[in-house]
Amino acid sequence: MDKYYMKLAIRKAEESRGKCSPNPFVGAIIVKDGKTIGEGSTMPYGKDHAEIVALREAGSQAKGATMYVSLEPCCHIGKTPPCTEAIIKSGISRVVVGILDPNPLVAGKGIKALKEAGIEVVCGFFEETINVQLEYYLCYMLKKRPFVIWKTALSLDGKYAASDGSSRWITNPASRRQVHKLRAEVEVVLAGINSVSKDNAMLNVRGLRNVKQPLRVVLDPLLDISEDAMLVKSAQDYPAMIFYHQGEESKLQTLRDAGLKTQKISGHKDELDLYEVMQVLWEMKLYSVLLETGNRLSEAFWKAKLVDKCMIFYGNRILGGDKGSLKAYDRKNIDRAIQLHNVRIRKLQDNVLVCGYPLW
């Protein structure tokens, strides 16, 4: 039955996806005599973790019960007291853990604390599933940079635009809705200045209710952004940030006055140091970045190997022409091609979404 309840905990965790950052979204289920007596998922940052929510529901019944939790309970004082303490105090006699928390403040210490209190602990259930579920958080902890998702929209023949530059719309409304869902799930949506200047992109979440808005990041090396850009105008309502390496102080001030954050980054001509960009975002505790970059900036991210996951939306179009995706990211020979692992596909009406993880 352990597997059954762990699956429930994993499913429960999904309720908090995209809602509790920078905490990982976790699910907890408390079971006694074959009956679920408490369940919870991580609350928004600063509020209760999943374990606490579940314990509150279980109340005094928790004594002698088993807790299933997808990620190792924390044992440190953060915004909230340690979960391990609450578990011990509740009288829970057995804890089943999905995976260890790689956060150096936890990393096995949570389990150790529980064991030392005489609680039976089992760890390692559905690790592959949870590793995927918490991929943003795990990347953030283990690689010390945010998890980077490259999203692109291509015609069936692999073009990002027609030869005259037109690309509105390659994909259908179902695909675009999916993109908005994705924006709501990540901490950062990142685009280049060209997307913002040319398409006047807003990069916010639209058409969905009760969602968190991501931080909108624009890589704008020479601070070319127009003060009239929709992205600038909307900065009071939706957070936005400009990364640049060269720019007039007065313009920077104007942008700040409009409500944007600005961040100087090392750069050369019209390029920024992408690793430094990632470093800054990591320090800001932002653990996932959705790239909505045009072709040129996409190529730069691929060259820097800063792609953890691909999401390619194929629109129902044959376009021809020379606007082939990732042209400058030339692998030269078939043996040097990049492959994806864990390829998944999804049909979105007449569009196709292909997801996978580059094998670097």
Next chain:
Amino acid sequence: MDKYYMKLAIRKAEESRGKCSPNPFVGAIIVKDGKTIGEGSTMPYGKDHAEIVALREAGSQAKGATMYVSLEPCCHIGKTPPCTEAIIKSGISRVVVGILDPNPLVAGKGIKALKEAGIEVVCGFFEETINVQLEYYLCYMLKKRPFVIWKTALSLDGKYAASDGSSRWITNPASRRQVHKLRAEVEVVLAGINSVSKDNAMLNVRGLRNVKQPLRVVLDPLLDISEDAMLVKSAQDYPAMIFYHQGEESKLQTLRDAGLKTQKISGHKDELDLYEVMQVLWEMKLYSVLLETGNRLSEAFWKAKLVDKCMIFYGNRILGGDKGSLKAYDRKNIDRAIQLHNVRIRKLQDNVLVCGYPLW
């Protein structure tokens, strides 16, 4: 119950797919008192049609029974006597027909003959399904040219090869097996001389048992084919044909001696008149052509609007570089993009197959 039995007839027809050309593959089910008493699908060319096979199984029980047949029964003497006569003689009292046969020798006359004999006839069941099932045959009859399937293998970013020209293998064994199945199902596999010279392509069916081999057609405008090409060497075992517009008589004779057919076609420089190619194949009663053309010849077929169906196999590769598919088939603007209808997708392990019908 009519729908139920018609579905059975449609499914039965599949048993003859690719095996009875140039006859359409048809299924017939005979039902009496709620019991199936006979079933059949079209036998190889020259042998019995589906109706006859089913009638033979039913024997004298056919009297008063209902026949379900996916395509209108024939009423003309071809290689075999008319099916309508056999049906009338059997005493069948009711015939349910999927779709009318557009063959001008039939085209409603089959149904008329049955009705005149006092048989109750109902027509028009699952027409969409049967129109797809018999798409090769229907195109052949209605457009007076073979049905053309464009098959291509692309990387996820839409390249047909790496920039050094290497393309072996973009797709996985599951995709390639699918291509061999497709070759076994069509009458003609067509490629350009470049594929034959460069890859020494055989274009036959391999790795499948009990299959019919397609006619292998090479478009070789200037008769450049090497006498040592595998395709030439194998012409005794697998039929092959060369279309050219300019060539030495001695070379033509050598090819004919090797077992190949040769066919002169109008052409200009290194291009052939593709409509004339189709005309010749139509006259040969070949009703489906699988294009296994390289990029350049593919572009020519697209420009000529000679693509009835697309089958794009996406291999699990990111290639970059400038070998973008259909570059010269430039639609210029997004509004001029070609869309597909009836898009279907299939996962072949880590590859994706997208099928659809260009909306011209």
